[in-house]
Amino acid sequence: MLQAFSLFTIPQARYGKINDVTPVRFRxxxxxxxxxxxxxxxECDGIDLHAGLKACYFADKEHLNRYGxxxxxxxxxxxxxxPVPLEIYEMAKGEALWLAELQMDRFPWRLEGYRLRLADNGHLDEDELSPSDWVCFHxxxxxxxxxxxxxxxAATHGADWQAANLGIMKYEDMLEDTEDKADRIVELQETAPFVRM
Known part of the structure; x- marks a missing residue:
């Protein structure tokens, strides 16, 4: 039987035990x-960092809840x-580490103050995102x-943000409160490191 969930209690899983030491992490x-x-x-030349980074957060959280x-x-x-997606923020700022990772010389945008501007209208490989990725991203x-x-x-200051207390957020806190939440957490703890993004 599932316990009521709050920020201070860990729900009990029907199948397996939640590992409250190791958070869910994806590659x-x-x-x-x-x-x-x-x-x-x-599509939105001049989009500010706040809007762009929060779009990624909304999309990641929605896709996690719909598709696991x-x-x-x-x-x-x-x-x-x-919430700030740290790696995406670094890429938006043009950090060289991500250029090397992606084997690129430059990103097709530049950061002007806190706005992202199109610098190169080169090829966009839309097949990199799955159809469900695109739906949630849009x-x-x-x-x-x-x-x-x-x-x-305000829309991003939910329970997941509050639970992090200005630290690193946990994907398990991003899951909606459902009857099977504890089981979903156990499954994610076991499978997340192996999920192909």
Missing amino acids: FSASKALVALHYMVR RPIFGATYKAMKFG EGLAKSRGLDFNSRT
């Missing part, structure tokens, strides 16, 4: 983040103005762009 997909950032900048895996698998840090982008800064920030 980050830099190639998917590249496509998503390039698409955002191409995020799109990007980023590491989310709970910051004052909401929904996340529309949601993020449809909110002003304060509303967007």
Whole structure:
């Protein structure tokens, strides 16, 4: 029988035991983040970092709840103005580490202040994201762009953000409260490191 879930209790799984020491972690997909950032900048030239990064958060969280895996698998840090996907933020800033990882000389965008601007309208490999990835990404982008800064920030300050207490967020906290949440957490703890993003 499942216990009531709160920020201070761990639900009991029907099959297996939740490992409350090791959080669920996925392997980050830099190639998917590249496509998503390039698409955002191409479609919304001048999009601000807050809107772009929150679009990725909304999309990852929605895809996780619908399909059992995020799109990007980023590491989310709970910051004052909401979750920040750290690797995607680094890519948006143009960090060389991600250029090397992706075997590129430059990104097709540039950061001007806090806005991303299109720098190169090169090829966008839309096949890098699955159909379900695209659906959730479009929904996340529309949601993020449809909110002003304060509303967007408030929309990201849910239980998952609060549980992180300005630290690294846990994917298990991003799951909606459902009857099978504990079982989903156990399954993710066992499979997340092996999921192909």
